[in-house]
Amino acid sequence: MDYKLIVIIVVLLVAVVGYVRLYRHYRRNIKKVRFLFDAIDNGDFSFNFPTEKRNKEDKILHQSLNRIKLFLQHTREEQMEREKYYEQILNAVDTGIMVVDSQDNILQHNQAALRLLDTDVLTHINQVRERLKDEHLAKHETQAMLKGKHVRIIALSDVSHELSNQEVDSWIKLIRVLTHEIMNTITPVTSLSETLLKELDNEEQNAAEPQPTEQAKLKQGLETIHKTGTELLAFVNNYRRFTHVPQPQPxxxxxxxxxxxxxxxxxxxxxxxxxxxxxxxxxxxxxxxxxxxxxxxxxxxxxxxxxxxxxxxxxxxxxxxxxxxxxxxxxxxxxxxxxxxxxxxxxxxxxxxxxxxxxxxxxxxxxxxxxxxxxxxxxxxxxxxxxxxxxxxxx
Known part of the structure; x- marks a missing residue:
């Protein structure tokens, strides 16, 4: 009876010791896994689980954890490279981009947005609310979901250059019409007055008697018409230069x-x-x-x-x-x-x-x-x- 009791007690002790050792081993492994994910969550990949001078089970576990770390590190690096690539693309475009949350906080923006809004820092929409009302800024807004949150993506474009080009094109068309009509009207008048002046000069040279007063007045009037018409033509030709800029030869x-x-x-x-x-x-x-x-x-x-x-x-x-x-x-x-x-x-x-x-x-x-x-x-x-x-x- 005593022998059986001793055996039972020994078995129980062995079981308890084995359980304690197994539990402690389990807790160590859990801590290692927790350490792995805490470090990765903080962006720390400098650690490495040792595989030398370890028992077979620990060596297999450490190798597996190191593989998980390398895989997650590689994935994170790829994500960072991709984000940097997209950021470079956003900063290369002339369109300003802002991502704004429901509280009007600006979560992300590119360099074009800073330039168009004439500011060095963008954190809240209130900073640039008045600037956004500028008529030279074209705004396009879309809705999206970002990490489960409702956001607005605002695209900004400077249309002042386009407006200026449209204005210049309108002036060019107007000037072309005006100069065409004025030239068509004035040229015959100038030409006719010049012809009549030549005929009067010929008559004066052939006439033996002095020029009558009426004929002198007529000549003076024709000279005035000719001079005024010539000056007006020169005036119009000056403005025609605006619509006939020579093709650049860079x-x-x-x-x-x-x-x-x-x-x-x-x-x-x-x-x-x-x-x-x-x-x-x-x-x-x-x-x-x-x-x-x-x-x-x-x-x-x-x-x-x-x-x-x-x-x-x-x-x-x-x-x-x-x-x-x-x-x-x-x-x-x-x-x-x-x-x-x-x-x-x-x-x-x-x-x-x-x-x-x-x-x-x-x-x-x-x-x-x-x-x-x-x-x-x-x-x-x-x-x-x-x-x-x-x-x-x-x-």
């Missing part, structure tokens, strides 16, 4: 010597800064020279029109550089005073001028030249420092 040229030549034609000291010094542009140099010359001439005239002496040293500055899209930028700046807002909004409209003897064709023709050259011409003003800048962009 070629590479160095920007710095080009700007130096432009400055020599200007009757004013001009500061020149080119970055880098060997900056090259691909455009029709003769057409671009027309634009730069016109802007420099306007700057000089602005200084001549000043009613009082400037409080700071007057300057005209040419600054050439490249932007993030590798486009060549030429800024033509001066501190001859700001252009009032009501005038600045009309300066590129053909025929608009504030000068008594101005034609109103210079700036509109310059913008048209840049347009057919694939670039742009725009105005910006630093109201804090009183600096006016016309920006030429050569794509």
């Amino acid at each position: 070629a590479l040229f160095y920007v710095e010597p080009f700007l130096e030549r432009m400055a020599m034609l200007c009757n004013h000291e001009v500061e020149i800064a080119v970055t880098p010094k060997d900056l090259l542009a691909y455009a029709d140099e003769s057409l671009i020279s027309h634009v730069v010359t016109n802007l420099l001439k306007n700057a000089v005239e602005a200084f001549n029109d000043l009613q009082s002496e400037p409080t700071t040293k007057p300057f005209i500055r040419l600054h050439a550089y490249t932007n993030e899209h590798e486009a060549v930028i030429i800024d033509v700046s001066n501190n001859a005073g700001l252009i009032p807002d009501d005038i600045a909004s009309h300066i590129f409209i053909p025929f608009f001028t504030t000068k008594p003897e101005g034609s109103g064709i210079g700036l509109s023709l310059s913008r048209q030249i840049m347009r057919v050259s694939g670039g742009s011409l725009s105005l910006s003003q630093d109201k804090t420092h009183g600096i006016t800048t016309f920006r030429i962009v050569i794509q």
Whole structure:
């Protein structure tokens, strides 16, 4: 009886010891698995479970956990590469993208959105709510589900260039119609008056008696008609240039010597800064020279029109550089005073001028030249420092 009891007790002790050891082994393995997933959840893949000098069961478990870690690490790296790839694509497009949640928090955005909304940081829609009302920003909004949450994807596009092109096209069509009709009307009148004047001159040469008063008045009237018609034709031909910009013949040229030549034609000291010094542009140099010359001439005239002496040293500055899209930028700046807002909004409209003897064709023709050259011409003003800048962009 005592022998059987001892056996039972021994078996129970062995069972308890075995259970405790098995339980402790189980707990260690559970901790290892938990450590694996906690580390992965925190983005830590620097750990490795040892496989040397381990019993067979631990070695198999550690090898399996290491394989799981490598698989998840590889999957995470692929996901990060994919996200980086998509982010680069988003930042490469000119369309601004914003992902906004139901509380108007901006979850994601691209660089174009920052540029179009003129801000460095985007965290909430309230930051740019007023800017989004700009008529030059086209907005397209779609609904989506992101990680179980309702979000809005807002796409922004700058349509100011398209509006400007449409406006210029409308002016070109109008000018073509007007010049065609005026030329058709005035040319016969000018031609007829010239013919009649020649006949009167022939009669005067052949006549022995002095010219009667009525005939003298007739000649004077015909001369007036002829002169007025000729001046009107010259006037119309001047505006026809706006609609007949020659086709650009682009070629590479160095920007710095080009700007130096432009400055020599200007009757004013001009500061020149080119970055880098060997900056090259691909455009029709003769057409671009027309634009730069016109802007420099306007700057000089602005200084001549000043009613009082400037409080700071007057300057005209040419600054050439490249932007993030590798486009060549030429800024033509001066501190001859700001252009009032009501005038600045009309300066590129053909025929608009504030000068008594101005034609109103210079700036509109310059913008048209840049347009057919694939670039742009725009105005910006630093109201804090009183600096006016016309920006030429050569794509």
